[in-house]
Structure formats: structure tokens, C-alpha cells
Amino acid sequence: MHGVGGIEGEDPTFDQARQPARVIAALGIAPGQHIADIGAGRGYFTLRLSDAVGPEGQLVSTDVDDAVIQQLRMRVSARKNVVVRKVGPDDPGLEAGAYDLILLSEVDHFLSDRAAYLMKLRAALAPHGRIAVTHLRAMRPPLVAAAQAAGLFIASEDTSLPDHYLLILQPASSH
Template sequence: MTASTLRVLVALTLVIALGGCTWLKRKAYDGFWGRESWQQPARVIEALGLSPGDRVADLGAGGGYFTFLLAEAVGPQGRVYAVDVDTGLLSYLDERIVGGEYENVQTVLADFDDPRIPGEGVDLIFTSNTYHHIEDRTAYFERARRYLGPGGRVAIVEFKKQDGLMSWLIGGHSTDPAEIDREMRAAGYDRVASHDFLERQSFQVFRAGR
């Protein structure tokens, strides 16, 4: 082991010991270095065309990177369900909700094969950098249709395969956009939009059909 590898390992161990696993996960999901520049969150939210009062599920909410932006977009009359399978991250989100102005956000503990979104049906299931985590996605999103209200949509932001350093960093955490389209069609959705302004991610929107 080289001295620099050892330094990285020691630093990582210290970070985990001092900050805890949830902290590290949250930072990893939110980005250590300026995610805004490549994520363009304001443009993503604008492209979703949400209206005040809409109900949205943020599937795989993680550290809430998009959750609170979605909450601002739907306003106090709207609702955002922050859905995740990780109880540590959900507790972190609960602290932000209780301590702040986000009364329209509710955390939801999902099963790995079922988002368990409460209520009468949402207008949008939004998911960012989570699609690759889901197993048997066609069956998952076929089942998830019951959580959508009339005309409900599913928006999927997902890393594309990368070259060079990014490929090493994100490893298998990506899905080919054509594969997403194929799987969503098989699950009974039609693609209604495909945005190409994100350099690292695909951004596709589907509506339940048939």
C-alpha cells in the first residue's frame, strides 16, 4: 500500500468515525464538491412544470437534495413525500422538517420493492440517481402505477454511463437511457419528455398509459 493510499484510508476512517455513516452517505449523495454546476436543480424543477398544490413523491430522497426544492415548487397547499428505505437518512430529513418551514414534507419508509406512498395518489413520482438501485424495475413501476393519480407522471433523472474518472467514481451507479425507456414502456408508461440539458444524467418523463 502506498503512502497516499494510506492517507486516503486514514482520512476516510476519521470522517466516518467523526461524522457517522448517515452523514457520509448524505454527503456522498448531495455531493462533496459543487453539485449545483452539473445538476442544475432549478432547471430540473422548472422542467417538471409543477403547480402549487401538486402532490409529489421523491423516490429515494436521500439527503433531500431535491425534496425541499420540490416542496417549494408545490407550495404550502402541496405535499412532498420523501420516500426512502434508509431510516438514518429519513431521520435526518425529519430533523430538517421539524426544525424548518417544510410542513408540506412527509417522510415515508419504503420497502425495497414498494414505495408505499400514502394518500390518494400523487401527480408526480420524481426520482434522482436512484433508478439503478431498484431491482426488477419493470415490475416495480408496474406496481407503482397504483400510487399515481389521474394523469400522474414519473420523472427519472439517472446517471448515464461515464468515461474516465467519472466512470471510476460512479461505477455501476448508472443506467443507459434507452434501457430506462424500454423498461418503463414494458411497465405500461409512455415517454412524454426527454430533456438533454444535463451533461451527466438522462432526464426522462413518463405517463401511465393503456
């Protein structure tokens, strides 16, 4: 079990591979934004994202697993800007047009239909909203194909992470 880096229970080896501070910086989150952490698990990025949006922002963290959701709720219980939601495997559980940023970190390979799920995430984006995906480099080709099928384009890519990619996707109609 890996904890959140910089927070109790962190695993420095895991953080070295994942580079969480670099990922958060690359996301360009502004205080006050409304963001979502899809498939948040035990909250590897949740606390960092909560810090990034600040007290005026809101973070919605989702997962499909009851036990993980319970652990996540306990971890964030003192944070007023985090909402934890249990969702179905094909339903992101996000309001339409509401999110400045949606993060998927090492979860897209679990989706039964990546393109259909990305279409649902696209509908949840606010104007100029972005979807960020980070995963192992070997997982990039199916994600890129699904993004194109969902009408998303790669707005930017960070290739400086040791073993992972970070893609920022936006709706094709917004560029």
C-alpha cells in the first residue's frame, strides 16, 4: 500500500517513479478551481489536489471500490474542499459543464470503453476545461486512440516523467 508523498505513510521509491509534485505543477491548477480525481483510490493525488485548489476550490474524488472509498473518506474527513463519491464502473458521477480539470491517474486501463468514458468526462468539463491522464508510457497508445475517438486533442504533453506520460486533453471544439 502506497501513501501520499509528503504526507504520512509516503513511499519515496514510489514517489520517485511517479513524480507527484511535478505532475501537480504541470497541471497548472489555480486556487478556486473545481476539479475531479477519477479512480482516486486511497488518495495518492487527492490531498495534493485539495491543497492546489485551496479552500475556495473543490475537489471531487471518485472510486468504484467500497473499501477504498471508506479509507479515502477517513483520510479527507478534515478537508472541507473534498467530496468523495462512490461511482459505477462506467459512470464518472460528475455534473455536466462543471469541472476545470479532471485527472485520471493510472485508471484508464480499467475502463471497459475508454472512448465512451472520455465522452462522459468531456461533458463534465467547464468551458476551457481539461482532462489530464497520467499512466505508464506503454499505456499511452490506447488512450490516445480513445481520446481522438472522443473528440479530444492533446493540448500538451509532459514527457519528463521517468516511466509515465502526462497528457492534457481538451475538446477539439475548444482550440
